[in-house]
Amino acid sequence: GAVVSQHPSRVICKSGTSVKIECRSLDFQATTMFWYRQFPKKSLMLMATSNEGSKATYEQGVEKDKFLINHASLTLSTLTVTSAHPEDSSFYICSARLGVEQFFGPGTRLTVL
């Protein structure tokens, strides 16, 4: 149980394009999901908390117009990186909360050329 999937696992895109990443809780409903970013050999950085049916809560310094989050159902949250640039290249990981525990998706590696 408590399986979270992410799609795609890897994406390479040109600078200026937008990229959508999906996060799904496969065997449970998650009213709250989280989006993290991790640079190589660095710690997890929470970007935003995604709440089903309401606006996401962004951490300080994270541009909400740059990183669009939609949590339209109890099993799906999406993160759209708009007008991606090379500095947005990173490992994006979502997690879903079940009770007090968080379960992570496998991550999406984004490379912006």
Next chain:
Amino acid sequence: QKEVEQNSGPLSVPEGAIASLNCTYSDRVSQSFFWYRQYSGKSPELIMSIYSNGDKEDGRFTAQLNKASQYVSLLIRDSQPSDSATYLCAVNIRISGTYKYIFGTGTRLKVLA
């Protein structure tokens, strides 16, 4: 003071030894504590949750919680090379009246064959 602190390591132990990973936290009223394992290039995987003072054992893993001293530790018995990874401590901490999941920066463990 950081909310959740871990020694970044690397912690090197020989195969078969006990690896001891430590984590301290700042919020006295934290109730939930978690250990995650993260292999290089992969997302974190929940391996232990602990909520009460004392020890909690699961296979080769033992989590130890001491709320009075505000630390939580993870012991890995009979360490294997496959245990080599970064271990992240996470704590549910109250910030501005709401609870947030805070991760430490992780301890890199190397088990030497």
